[in-house]
Structure formats: C-alpha cells, structure tokens
Amino acid sequence: MAQLALDGEGSLQRQLYRSLRAAILDGEPGPGRRLPATRVLAGDVGVSRNTVLQAYDQLLAEGYLTARGGSGTYVADTLPDERVAVGQLAGGGRGRDSAAPPRAPRLSLAAQRMLDVVPRGMSWNLRTVPLPYDFRYGAPAFGDLPLETWWRIMGRRARHLSARRLSYSKPGGAPELREALAAYLRRARGVVCSPEQVIVVHGTQQAIDLTIRMLVDPGDRVIVEDPHYPGIAFNAAAAGAELVGVPVDDDGLCVDRLDAAAPARLVCVTPSHQFPTGGVLPLARRLELLRFAEREDALILEDDYDSEFRFDGRPIESLQGLDQNGRVLYAGTASKLLFPSLRLGWLVVPAPLRRPFLHAQALADTGSATLEQLALADFIEDGHLERHVRRSRTRNGARRAALLEALATHFGERAIVSGTDAGLHVMLWLPELAAAHVPALCDEARARGVGVYEVTGFYRQPPKEAALLLGYATLIEKAIGDGVARLAEAYAAVAAR
C-alpha cells in the first residue's frame, strides 16, 4: 500500500478517511486487495487504532470496502461511484455494456510525458504532522505579515466592487495592479517596463507555464541551472523539451559552461538568489548570459522569487533591467512577499511578446480574481508592501543571524553554510557525511521534532556530499537555536552509525 499522508483538514478520522478513499480511487490498493490490519496502519500513520477503525467503518458503510468474516478488510470489487452512476441512469435498467471495467482514457503525449517525469506518488506539497522546529523552505514569514492591514484593504475594496468589477475582465490583469507593479518593480528591482508588459499570473508556476507554452516546441533545448526548482523541469519535460543542466557555483550559474549547452531556446535562471544554493550572479556573468541569449537567439526566464530579502552588500538589480534586446522574461511572486494562497504573481515580457502572452492567458484561464488584484494594487500604492518588506527584512535578518550562530555553535567546522546573502533559506553542507545518509538524518531530525529537507530532488546530478535545505522565515529565533541543537544531536546519531 502506498504511503498515506494526512492533509491536516478536520479530524484525524476524517483525514484518514479521505486519504484512504483517494488511494482506493487511484487504484492503490486495487479492487479486491486486502487493507492493512488496523493496528499496523495505526502505527504507520501515527494515529490511534480507534481512528483507523472509524475510517474503515465509514468506507465499509459507503461501499468502498468489504469485510470478509475474520479475514480482514478488502477494497470492494466495484466502487460505489460506479454503482451509483448505474443506479441513477434516467433511462433505467440499462446495465453495463460489459462486465469489464471501463477502458482507461487515452492521454495526450504531453500528459504521458508529464506522467513519465513527475515522480509516481508525487503529492505536491502535502502537509504532514506539524513539527515544533520545522525548517520548511518556501514559506514566507507569516508572523511578520501585516494581515490586519491586508484584510482591511480587501474589505474596503469588496464593499465598493462595482458590477463592472464583478464581471469578466481582459487578460493581463487589472490596470491598477499592472501600473502599481510596473512602478514597484522599477523602484525595488530595477525592472524596466511599461504596465502593458506586466501580466498578472497565479504565481511563478503559471509564469513558467505560459513561457514554455509560448516559446518551446517539443525537441527544443531548455537550459536549467543544476540544481533548480523542479516545477520548471517538470513543465519543460511535459512540453517535450530537451532539458540540459548547467552547473552552478557559489556565484550562481557557471556562464562559461553555457556554450557547451547550446543551442537552446530558453535559459531558466534565478540570478538574484540561485535556487536552492543561494549564489548571487555577479554583473560580469549577467552580461555574459545576456550576450549568450542574443548570440543564440534564445530567451531568458528570470525567476526572481525572493530577492527582496537581501541582507548583505549592495542590492543587485534584476537581469531584466540590464537587457537591451528584449531577451528577458521576468517572473515575480506575491507568495514570498505576502502569502502563497493568495495565488498572485507577475510576469514581465518583452514588448513584442505582450500580445501572444495575453492571448495565451485568455485561453488558459482568463486571469486572476479581481478583488485580490485591486487589493494588492492598493497595498503597493499605499506603501504597505515596501514598509512590510523593510520590516520583514530586518526580522528575517535576525532569524538568519540566529541560524548562522546556532550552526556555528553546534556544527562548527563540520558544516558549511551557503546562500546566506539573500532569501529565506540557506543550504547546509555536511562534508563529513555521505549523501546516502541524508534520509536517515532527516528521519532522526524528525524524531526530535525538527523538519529539515533533502536537496537531491532539485539536482540533475546530485552532489556526493550531504546537504540540507533550511528555511527559517516561519520560526522565532529561540526555536531556530533549539532546532539546530536538536539537529546536531540527530547528526551525531547518524554519524556514529
């Protein structure tokens, strides 16, 4: 039976019920297969046996499971959804055309490529049992958010939303937000664009998706940094692109390795804070990257996901601001500046791409909810965003200092920390530990209430040394210190094996 995970919504019994039902509908376990004994499953998932019994009972009552005397609990041969469909048939009485199960629908090549590349069982950011010291990366500093201000602005806009604003709007986004973003991005990130070049999207992933759809054909080569954010590689591979990884060092992408990867249609980079290793691409490399794109007739997707949080040194402006030849598409997100479930991001495209990208958005989903767009426009215009970034940068700087100090205290020479200049996470290299021991280290840490995360999934060529990703934005300094102390205990336990 596949690994079951709870989604954290409602009672444990309800969560387990949902998780089991989803697994059954996915055909794992398949029809007629036996379920684990309640005692076993309770131990595996970490809930009481009574919780499992209740979930099994509900699934039995609904016909997903059948009990066979004393021999256990089995998945039903016919799932209730199929039976109900027959029962509701308005024509009445017409049985299945045959006893065979329905043929599985034929998928497109894009869908097949997607299923090939996305790991089986991938659950997309599934939530697990909360940990007291969770160094989860990717989440912003929820505690720093001026949520009261945000909801007040949302409420004000909601009360004044006209019928016209309740209705459909053009793709690209609300004009107010596009203007506010163009001005903000120029101030904060040196992005040079008119509001018409700004396309409001649902987040970085949609920026990636639209870019690949509009620019990449099956067989085209796409260069990604190695390591990189996996959402980009999955998407490009599903589009049939040939992915080539170019290594990074402490300064980000090794631009001298680009020519060996040519020709390419698209180069996907995180120049302000390489994901996940954290390097900041120096100016000379930026210019070389732009020259490469111009020479190769390639485009560049700049993923600027968290560069507002920069702690040391002079802020480095966006690659887009250096681009004279319309080669750079710039993607940013509200997920790190505000919060991810807002589902707002922005893609700035070169002027000649404006029209195709607007059409593409119209055909993909026609755009984002108007209320949130108008609220974000107000939030930027009224200065709340930049005020929040300044305050949160200070507080994240304190968290980062606590993390670096704790790592120095508890790991000393055994650890090397990289990617500390910017962003909301660091990478922790453990050169005395082989990469193969990282899963055990994560397990030992988890047993001590500490969440740390592997990096191998981000690599095309995983490193031989052990490394962990540690996000720190959601923790207070005390928890950071205590968590690192416990992580050091876990490390000692694994190293001693």
Place this chain on the structure above:
Amino acid sequence: MAQLALDGEGSLQRQLYRSLRAAILDGEPGPGRRLPATRVLAGDVGVSRNTVLQAYDQLLAEGYLTARGGSGTYVADTLPDERVAVGQLAGGGRGRDSAAPPRAPRLSLAAQRMLDVVPRGMSWNLRTVPLPYDFRYGAPAFGDLPLETWWRIMGRRARHLSARRLSYSKPGGAPELREALAAYLRRARGVVCSPEQVIVVHGTQQAIDLTIRMLVDPGDRVIVEDPHYPGIAFNAAAAGAELVGVPVDDDGLCVDRLDAAAPARLVCVTPSHQFPTGGVLPLARRLELLRFAEREDALILEDDYDSEFRFDGRPIESLQGLDQNGRVLYAGTASKLLFPSLRLGWLVVPAPLRRPFLHAQALADTGSATLEQLALADFIEDGHLERHVRRSRTRNGARRAALLEALATHFGERAIVSGTDAGLHVMLWLPELAAAHVPALCDEARARGVGVYEVTGFYRQPPKEAALLLGYATLIEKAIGDGVARLAEAYAAVAAR
C-alpha cells in the same frame, strides 16, 4: 490606426492615454507614423478634443510621441522603454550592439497556431461605453446577488485563516470545497462523483484548457457543436487539433451527424443549454452521444455553464450522471452562479483521469486562492447558493417573460426566439433580414442606447438569416421592454434601407 477602445478604468483622459500607449507598444501605429489629428480622434472615440489633447501631451512628455512643428504628432522613433533600459545599464556606456531593432522572439508552434486562429486585434471582452439597454450575454444577474452575505462569509473566513491556509496547498482545491461541490452537483445536477474527482479551476476556460492538454495531440480531431463558445475552438486549434463542427437544431447537437465526423478524440457539448442557440439535448440523444463516445474511444467535455437557470419543463440532469463508462468530463462555473471576477469553476473528471489532471494543474498554476474556495464551501454548505439560485431563477423568469412579451409586441411575426427554456440569454432570429445587415442593425441599436450582439463569431458555418444574441439577466423588466422597443426602431430603420 487600429480601433481604439476605452477600458472604463479612471478618467477618460487616462483611459485614452493607456489605450494609445498600448497601441504604440503593439507597433500600430509604428515608429515615425503620424497620429490622427486631435479633432478626428475625438470624434472617432467619442470624447472631447481636450481629452485627446491631454492624452497626447502626456505621451509627448513621456517620449512616446514627438511633435513636428505644425505638421502634427508622430510616434517616436525610439520608445522610452528601450531608452530607459539602455540608460540603466549598470555596466555603463555600452550602446546597442547595432542600430537595428531587437529581433522579434521566435514563438512556439502552439503560439503560432494560436495567433493564426485568434482574430487579429481580438481584445477579449473589452468594455465599451455603458449603454442604458445593454443586452450583453454572459453576465449573471448582478442585482440578484446576495453580495452582503458573500462578503460577510469572506470576511469571517479571512479573520480565521491560519498560517497553514495562507501557505501553499495541494492541487485539486480545498478539501472543504471539493466535498461541498460534489454534494451540490449531485443534488442540483445529478453529477455522480467523489470529492476526489472534483478539480477546482479558475473557470470554464481552464477546464477546457486542462482537458485539451491532457487528451488532445496535434492532429487529433475534436468535435465541437456548430455554433459553439469560441474559447474552446481557439484553445483546441492552438493545440493543433483538427476541429470539426457538427450542426445543432432546436434540440441541440444533431447526434445523427456524429458518425460522419468520426473518428474523434473529444466531443465538446453544452447539452443542458446549447451555447448560444439554447436547445436542450433530449435523453435519447444523450444516450446516443454516450454510445458514440464509447464506440469511438472518445471523451466528452460537458460544459454546463448556466443550466441552474431552467424555467420550463422537468429539470434535465447532467450528461455526466448518465455516463457509466467514465467518458464524460463535467465543467461548471461560479461565473453565472455568483460572479465572473471570482474566477472559480470546477471540473469533474472520471476517476482514472484524477491523477493526471491534478499533476497538470500543479504544473499549470497550482490552483486557486484559498480564501475564495473556503468562502464558496461555506456559501454552499450554509444553503446560500441554492437559496440564491431559487430566488434568482424566479427573477430571471420574470425578466425572460418581459423580454418575450416585448419581442412579441414589437416584432410579432418578424422574429423567432429560440433557447428560452433555460439560461440567461435567448437567440433572436430575424428571418426577413439578411445576415449581412446585422452589423448595421447593431450600430443602429447602439445609437439608440441598445446593446445587442452578433452571433457569426460562434459559427463555423454562419447562418444566412439574421440573428442576435440577447442576454437579459442584468436588466430590470422596464429596461427590457424599453430596450426592445428601441431595438424595433433600429430594425425598422435597417429594414427600410
């Protein structure tokens, strides 16, 4: 110079400024081209000459335009966005590599197909000057909406949104909403599914997009009703599908014409209320359509966009509820039940397609804003949705009666009305008028404050008789009567030519 249209945001001067800037950035008019004289443009757009002067002045000040003595106003040879980019170059002093403008980026085949099929200048639902009698279709009855209740629920959810709900969530949607929708769709539409089969999307267009991406390869045949909603044809054509139209009659899709269109991968239908002609597909045709899909190994996309509003006869349940073989994907939308700028819809997929569609959503954009999803779940669970639908159905029934009565009074035998059983619009056939006169009729109506809309854009083979689409949900009965009277005047003026 291309037709300029105002977007209705802010002052007229600001709207015209934006519209002109967008046109210039699109290269129409191109660098060095002369703009119309202010008096001419003022007349064309329907604003004062002073408004045009102010817009020109702002664009002159920003460098988009140049004035040449007494000879008029011209588009600048170099647009300011390009100049600023060079000016900000951190390396300093490096000029353009050449004087030539940047090469236009090469687009993917999908993008090229999209640009081929989407009409040039397509502005996606651009708003125009408000009309007192606007029979615009597609908008719900804004006046009927229980907006106070809706914003109250949004506010309540917002105040209690935990850090977990502010963070990323799994694709598919919030569990609460998927459960509420599965139960609602079963009650209201006879849809048979588990919550796991429900995928919360941004609206019908994303349901179409995901379906075509997962099921259709370039060269595959997709059957659409003729006429049909254009968003589906554009999307399928951009995917490289071969589109085949099958005619409809008063009862919807002519299923006896399906075999001639075979083989097909996907059949896109609106069985509850054919868009736009309004036929309701009878049971025998539904069963024949399902048999066709099973025989041809094809899938069916059921677009159930407004069937909650049904006025005469027994409610007909969804095609999905009749499907025993996992052939039907069911799409619904909050755009007609609540309001379009909420950007929420739902796609119910056969169980074997659950996993690929979840992955596809994760790679497309990872899903919708959590707050709106939780609010909609509460709105359904608390009974507000069905209460609203009942009330709004009564009120839309009254509007429809006023429309039919006014059409009978003012047009009599000269008009045939179809599609009156359900939905929020009707089709008005004018058999004594040639289709070629419809644009003139729309213009004459507009001059009298009446908005009516052409149907030819929905057809692959446009009808020879004149026809108009009339939505009525946003108008009060008095305005409906007055608007039809004025439409009859416009009709008389055109018929007399």
